[in-house]
Amino acid sequence: MATTAATFDQVSHANVDTRSFLRKYVFSTDHKTIGIQFLILSLFFLAVGGLLAMMMRWQLGFPGQAMPGGGVLPDTMAPGGILLPEFYNALVSMHGTFMVFFAIMPLLVGVFANFLIPLKIGAPDMAFPRLNMASFWIAVPAGLLMMAGFFVEGGAAGAGWTMYVPLSADPEYSGVSAGQTLWCMSIAVLGLSSILGSTNYITTIINLRAPGMGWFRMPLSIWALFITAILTVLAIPILSGAAIMLLFDQTLGTHFFLPAEGGQPLLWQHLFWFFGHPEVYILILPAMGMVSDVIANGSRKPIFGYHSMVFAIMAIGFLGWIVWGHHMFQSGMNPTLGMSFMISTLLIAVPSAIKTFNWLGTMWRGNIRFHVPMLHAIAFVAMFVIGGLSGVFMASTPVDIYIHDTYFIVAHIHYVLFGGSLFAIFAGIVFWYPKMFGRMMSESWGKVHFFLTFVFYNLTFFPMHQLGLGGHMRRIYDPTEYEFLQPLQGMNQFISISAFLLFATQIIFAANFILSWFRGKKVSENPWEDTGLEWTTPSPAPHGNWPTTPTVYQAPYEFSHPQEQTKDFVMQTDKLPTTSPAGGPADR
């Protein structure tokens, strides 16, 4: 490009920030600001989703009793504080929807992809900064549309977050009309936001890597986000298409999914899960990547088996496309198809196992620092193991006959999405907080938050395995209705109380997050003594990230390098006396 010299010059003056307030904080095109905007948005929805879960837990633990504070809810939801079944169904559906689409997914993909990709690959910003801004400002109305469901006649969508048809397609069946329509619209709009964002991430990673940042010098978080972005770009349009067809079934009277005139209910499930399983990996791969970064840092060791970690990410990314049928083993799907889906599903355990063992290998003979992000990362590994192993039960089709649609599944997804993704998100937020805001979060409160969360989390979700083995179905409003579930009611109450305590514990995190913004200890460039490019620029990173584009000489995790005796880490931008210039991390 002929303009190269000019751009270089402009970049070097990028530190002089002349943007107006609106351009700097609201309609910003700076990837870091957009990341922080996504952070605030998705933490808000995380809180909303958590609150909905609390109401559900109240009903499950104490069915038919007035919920404390439930009096503020209108009579269409909870007359006298006692939840109505229709409101309970809305809670179930909206908890899942908010958590998956508006909390975990934006937290991982919106926040960390935006914030980390340019900083970690040495780019001044995203490839398309304005598209990036559009991606955020499209996500906001999507969230508002979804929230609006609670305030329209008939309440929010009540067919589960999977919106199985025909229940979701016809108000005659669910009693919800406007809420279902809003759900479809919101998901279609959110889809556009995700596609724009992910197009940006892919292009940025392919084309904007700094000199020396070869493919196999990218940190695993970037690898994971890259594969995630590919999954997003290819999977989300399937959901958008399906949601739009469902929307037409609801509003225009089309017949895609309604069997009366030839529609196919199973078609919805196939489309949904063809999107939905890659989505599961969209929700866990970035978490795995960030945890890899944090574990290498905490162990002060290069990641064990970097290449096999990368190939495991790719394998998961590919296998994720051919396993969707395992959500449908009991759905009436062709049983022979079930067989092939079982095999592919079981195979996906292999790359997951590789990753787990490599994390253990990284800690082996390390010099482990138990800082807060590391604690969360360790919890991630410990909990992901449980979530992964419980998945084997479901992958085995005959066992799945019994545990499908029971609390065993609920336990499994929460071990993966809370024990997995959310612990990784906590690790990520605490780890990169100084780079976002220039201050540290409180270490001691962070530890208190971690230990309480870890304990209450396990007390909440582990017993759910037991409920499931007792045959406890998901999504039922009142378990005491069934005689065979009554012996399990004590456990339900125990879970509910643990869940309340778990929710209360998160107040510590919220307070720590907000207060540290103003009062946290100010930090220099590299508070965690990490090796990544983002730690070579001031905290918080300025607009444009670096005065001049950094050059990369090292593999991503060169901790405790024998040639560097003064400190136990080598930055990616550091030159060592005898580093081979083109070397990858496995050149030994």
Added chain:
Amino acid sequence: MAEAEHKHPNYVGVWVGLAVLTLLELGVAFLSWPKMTIILILLGLAVWKALLVALYYMHLRFEPNRLRILAVAPLPLAVIMIIAVITEYVW
């Protein structure tokens, strides 16, 4: 940009080809041949036309291999999904 270096492909020739193939399709569609034969011929012609557009108008013929791989990457997934779901009904 480097594209200027190669001679322009015969865009008008491709256009004529597309038009002729469309006419051919219209001709075939209303023949009284076995339905399956007609469908296969029509799909073949459609793919041919699509390839003409992708290779010449979208320049895939002249792009680096990496971009070509990126361009066709979603297709296997589409095929996997459609074939898997069809087995619900025909197998």
Added chain:
Amino acid sequence: MAHAHAAMRPPAQAEPGAGVYTEKLGMWVFLGSEVMFFTALIGSYIILRFAHPVAWATPGQILNVPVTAVNTFLLICSSVTMVKAFAAIQEGDQRMLRFWLAATVIIGATFVSVQVFEYLQLAREGFLPSGYVPGSHLAESAETGAAYEGGAPLPHSVGLYGSTFYTMTGFHGFHVTMGVVCLTFVTVKAFRGGYTVQDHRGVEVIGLYWHFVDLVWIILFTIVYLI
């Protein structure tokens, strides 16, 4: 594509990526996403067709094939004018760039108009996304089976035909409309002399989108109207 963010671009010695410039790469990634979107729509159509092989009218019985054939030809023409515009700017010919771009916009808009006309016509005759309007003459030919293979009456599943037809062609039409809007911006910029021999990324990138939409129509025309 505007260059307000030129300052954000990295120096040229960045690691080699896909071997194409960023805007083009971004468009191809986006097109990959579009492929999956149309997979959802076209895939559903194929699957529903396999589930109910008898629910689809014989070609030409309900849908107006001659008008659509002309429309298909128009879209093919707009593709060649688009690519001609690109060829013109590659050689620095501003006049022909403007001419071919304007032609593309006009032909694209005509395509959409013809499609709207087709929709109105079909709706008037009683063919809707929800199925046939009872009492209309198309409903009659559907109910008696006259419009269908084998001629047997079809009490059920006739609604699928209208649902898939309007959804697939409607979303294609929506994409064409978006294309026309974007092309209009590009054309205005071309008239202001915004593209040069050195830098005409905008023309090439919108062209990719436009040809993709044409490509989708080639598939749709065959599977919806002719099969």
Added chain:
Amino acid sequence: MDWTLTPGVTTYAADIDRLYYLILVITGIAFVVVEVALIWFLIQYRGRPGRRAHYTHGSIRAEIVWTSVPAVVVVMIGVLSGGVWNHIRGRDSIPPDALPVAVAAKQFEWNVTYAGVDGQLGSDDDFTLRNELRVPTERPVVVHLTAEDVIHSFFVPDFRVKQDAVPGMNILVWFQVIEPGEYPLACAELCGLGHYRMEARVVALQPDEYDRWVAEQSNQNVASR
């Protein structure tokens, strides 16, 4: 913590339970190995001043081991599960002599149509009961499962039977009960407001008792016409 299942009462329940316990043991071992190693590493290699971590990028041999061992184990689980799955749901798994009974799910009840004395559905002596499914023991039963409105799921925990009932589809699910008794039947797929109380009971009777009951019901049914 109790990891045992209440014993199932159909012929294949034991197969499913055996698989469950097998996976429980395998995953249990994996769980213990990983968590013990994790805790041991955390203690053994905790950061101490003056210590340095061992600089290594990994080991190909270790990677091969922990790729191939899980692969072999999951393939083994897959093969074992496949056999049981084929027995329960495979293409020709439904015993030809199975007694048919039609179950139509709708919001929020189960309507059971019995084949009557002749053992054929669709004949004159059929009769329908609401929320009560009676089946004989020692004889395979095949349920013709349909739904009238939305998707429901036919779940009899003690039978280890769960199958979605999908509107527009007629799904066959078979079982053979070995233990007479009364068992709950629940809906396992969110189906609307009354999902939580879409309950019915399944009564498994001795074959002769069942035949007597069917004859009685059939007669009543024919008489009341």
